[in-house]
Amino acid sequence: MHLxxxxxxxxxxxxxxxxxxxxVACQDAETQRWVPxxxxxTRESAEFFVRSYCPHGLASGQYSVWAFRESAEDPLIGVIxxxxxxxxxxxxxxxxxxxxxxxxxxxxxxxxxxxxxALDQGGLGFAQLRWDCLRGNDASRxxxxxxxxxxxxxxxxxxxxxxxxxxxxxxxxxxDGLRG
Ligand SMILES: CC(C)(COP(=O)(O)OP(=O)(O)OC[C@H]1O[C@@H](n2cnc3c(N)ncnc32)[C@H](O)[C@@H]1OP(=O)(O)O)[C@@H](O)C(=O)NCCC(=O)NCCS
Numbered sequence: 001m002h003l004x005x006x007x008x009x010x011x012x013x014x015x016x017x018x019x020x021x022x023x024v025a026c027q028d029a030e031t032q033r034w035v036p037x038x039x040x041x042t043r044e045s046a047e048f049f050v051r052s053y054c055p056h057g058l059a060s061g062q063y064s065v066w067a068f069r070e071s072a073e074d075p076l077i078g079v080i081x082x083x084x085x086x087x088x089x090x091x092x093x094x095x096x097x098x099x100x101x102x103x104x105x106x107x108x109x110x111x112x113x114x115x116x117x118a119l120d121q122g123g124l125g126f127a128q129l130r131w132d133c134l135r136g137n138d139a140s141r142x143x144x145x146x147x148x149x150x151x152x153x154x155x156x157x158x159x160x161x162x163x164x165x166x167x168x169x170x171x172x173x174x175x176d177g178l179r180g
Contacts, residue, residue: 001121003144004066011066013058014050014076018067021075022046025098034137035096036162057081064124068110074078075096077101080114083123089127090119095143102139112147112180119175140142140174143170148179 004011014022023046026037038045057063063083067076078097090132093115097107117123131144141151149171159168 001064001066002117004117006109006113009068009070009077009106009110009113010072011068011070011080011113014054014065014067014079016050018076019046019050021077021098022049025076025078025096025101028099030056030099030139031096034134034140035094039162045049057083062083066114068106070106071138076111077106080107080110080119082114082126082129085130090130091124091126091128092132093118094132095140107143108146111143115147115173116178116180119173119178126172129173131173133169133171134159134161135167135169141169141171144173146179147173148177149173150177 001013022041023041024047025031026041030040031037032041053063057065065083067079069076070105078095078101080093082102083092091112095107095111098171101107112137115129118126129149131149133140133144145151150173151169151171156171157168158165
């Protein structure tokens with residue numbers, strides 16, 4: 001996986017020693033509220049994420065999950081995932097962060113670096129990125145908008161979430177819309 005750095009962060013692959021931090025971030029009520037993760041989220045869920053889910057994405061070429069951390073030795077603060085869509089040239093991006101890592105602009109910094117790499121012809125080379133979030137997830141929308149995603153206000157957009165169709169917002173970012 002391509003290693004990325006920003007002024008405050010190192011982005012690399014989730015690893016065995018991140019399992020406790022993954023567990024805290026994914027058991028958090030806000031993460032559970034907005035991301036369709038296993039519920040309850042157990043130690044085994046975090047082990048599966050690090051040992052199987054993330055390596056499988058890279059091996060299959062379907063998705064990449066970057067962990068972002070303040071230094072190479074620190075546990076992860078959160079992750080950014082880029083997943084190839086069925087539509088050619090398009091990928092969907094998602095993120096979660098541990099509660100203690102929120103509100104400092106760190107997710108924004110990580111997302112900007114990953115989006116730039118994903119849209120770079122010398123990187124993953126996607127022509128556009130999508131950000132899907134449930135209506136009401138204002139922190140998610142603000143985060144995506146801060147790096148340049150533009151949201152379609154059209155009513156009627158929905159996402160399947162834990163077996164239920166829920167109102168959603170879809171943001172799009174192309175190379176020329178990226179905000180550094
Ligand atoms: C969505 C989520 C990842 C956003 O995280 P976040 O901490 O708000 O994002 P950032 O690290 O970029 O922090 C931005 C906030 O820090 C503030 N901030 C403080 N210092 C900052 C700095 N140096 N630079 C930029 N922003 C800064 C910003 O003003 C902003 O606050 P605001 O949202 O009240 O306007 C987080 O809320 C989360 O994990 N939620 C649960 C999972 C989830 O919903 N995922 C998305 C599913 S679609």
